[in-house]
Amino acid sequence: MSENNSAEKIDKAKMNITDEVAIRISDMNKWFGTFHVLRDINLEVKRGERIVVCGPSGSGKSTLIRCINRLEEHQKGSIVVDGTELTTDLKNIDKIRSEVGMVFQHFNLFPHLTTLENCTLAPIWVRETPEKEAKEIAMEMLEKVKIPEQANKYPGQLSGGQQQRVAIARSLCMKPRIMLFDEVTSALDPEMIKEVLDTMIQLAEEGMTMICVTHEMGFARQVADRVIFMDEGQIVEQNEPESFFNNPQSERTKLFLSQILGH
Amino acid sequence: MKNYAYVREKSIPPSPPPLIEVGVIGWIRQNLFSSWFNSFLTLFSLYFIFICLIDFIPWAWGGHWNAKSLRECMDLDPNVACFSVLAARWEQLLFGLYPADQYWRPTLTFVFLILSIIPILFPKFFRYFWFSVIYPGLAIWLLWGGSIWSIAIIYIGVLLGVASFTVLSKGVIRSTSVNLTLSVVITLLFFLFLSSTLTGFLSYLIPISLPFVESLRMGGFTLSLIVGISGIVASFPIGILLALGRQSNLPIIKMICVGFIEFIRGVPLITLLFVASVLLNYFLPPGTNFDIVLRVVIMVTLFSAAYMAEVIRGGLAGLPLGQHEASASLGLTYWQSQRLIIMPQALKISIPGIVNTFIGLFKDTTLVSIISLRDPVGLASTIRADTKWNGIYWELYIAIGLMFFIVCFGMSQYSQYLERKLQTDK
Ligand SMILES: Nc1ncnc2c1ncn2[C@@H]1O[C@H](COP(=O)(O)OP(=O)(O)O)[C@@H](O)[C@H]1O
């Protein structure tokens, strides 16, 4: 994993975490059939907080954040997002999904639509934003991720890094209050990782509430307010980045850190 | 540095390849005679094409067009084609038993057909889409005749439904499903109680009508087109719904769809057509007159809808799960994401299969000759039963084959054009 030391430390003081709770997960459990993937997850995320989730492959990180916008259904406990509890009620689910943005490892852009159309689709159909306004917002977001000139190209014509930035812009067009990132740089060639991380750092500076599953420890050091370590479906340890990296408590965390930082 | 004898200081621009490598000769050398085996294949194929055409071309070229009967043709020259049968019977091949003084009606219907598919095939003309919407009603009226209002009333009823839905949605009730139910109820009430009176009244007020032509008189290529096009238009949406239903989480819907698809695919089309022509009468209350062409269209539609569903299911399966997740994570509802994200891609993947099914359906319409409807193949038998043309084969079937070929080849070409146009990764 590349250490992202080149970028300057961002001024964390500028980013104020409020007392308002954005996400509250209590005693949440999830099974895939008989396989217990998530065990007794308790997690509270404040508005404006940036959280990095790490852990070995298969430990349930993706499943955890996918539960937050109900791409996966939990079986026990509760998840409250922005004051709305996730139940089987479809109205709630649609509401939460339109307020929680998600970016995936494999971008998942819509290949039959141009970059611009990818970005305007959800605002037009879900938010019922007039087309002209949706386009303006989309261009604004594409400028933010620094690819306005690709607006009329199709995803298949862009590089991986560009596609991932479009995916971020697409989520931002819905003006989400929370963003979820699931290993967004792990499918990218090394030279493209930085452009995506820079975009995420910029978002963090603007005070977006973010949960990022990532093994980019440089990124974690730089922007995270809290690093969470997961193993076998449990939250094993969580701490501020400095203490987390310099002074890990559990043996499993130490082992994991030595593996990903050690080589 | 002086111990080099010669150093080239400028690079020489590449000279064009020798003439023998470019142009027609170059192409022929590279593609047809690149190795001895390739050369052998080329020569063999040329010989094969030659023996195929050596007899056919003079036979077709010198064909007679004006003889009165096969006998007369044979007397003139037995070694050439006798296209006279086409000259004598082309009207029948095209229009079946349609009244001769009314031939302009199917002809006009055909012209309108071409106009009505242009807005669907080429997005450039999409602003004329309203004509494609009107066309089915117009075609039915032109072909079968009767009062124009008995067809127009259907459009009026549907328009009423749409209008009431729009008005309701703007009003106090926010729920889409309530509004939908209400407007469906309004439409049904209209058709149950108001439509026949209104039709009578309008026909009295503005009498526009054409002489009625009964279904058994429909025939020839007109019949193939009626059955084929109706089948294609109707089986496409039904196929989409069946494919979605087959993937549904609701067990009942899934069971119905799977059962339907497997049943229809397991039964020969001919059986279904027999059911349409004979058996349905047993199930229907006596005295009901359920149009035979409509019955056939329904069977052909169901048949190809089942195939269509499987083709589209293949396309759906070919989409990465990420597409569903991405559209769900943006807050799109199930139907929005099907319509805007999933179907456009799944259909694009399935274009070759869909067109294949369409072409199959169109050619399968010739099976209606088995239940004694007069499609071109059925008519060929009728014509050959005539003593004047008894014994003629090639000329008739070549003409029929050519008619089908033109339509099917057109579909195939369009699908290739569409695939190229929808390519977004180059
Ligand atoms: N849809 C599923 N059905 C069954 N098992 C699954 C499913 N998705 C993930 N899993 C299993 O759940 C575990 C956690 O997966 P995941 O959350 O993707 O891990 P991570 O993102 O930490 O690598 C893995 O063992 C994986 O095999």
Ligand SMILES: [Mg+2]
């Ligand atoms: Mg994962």
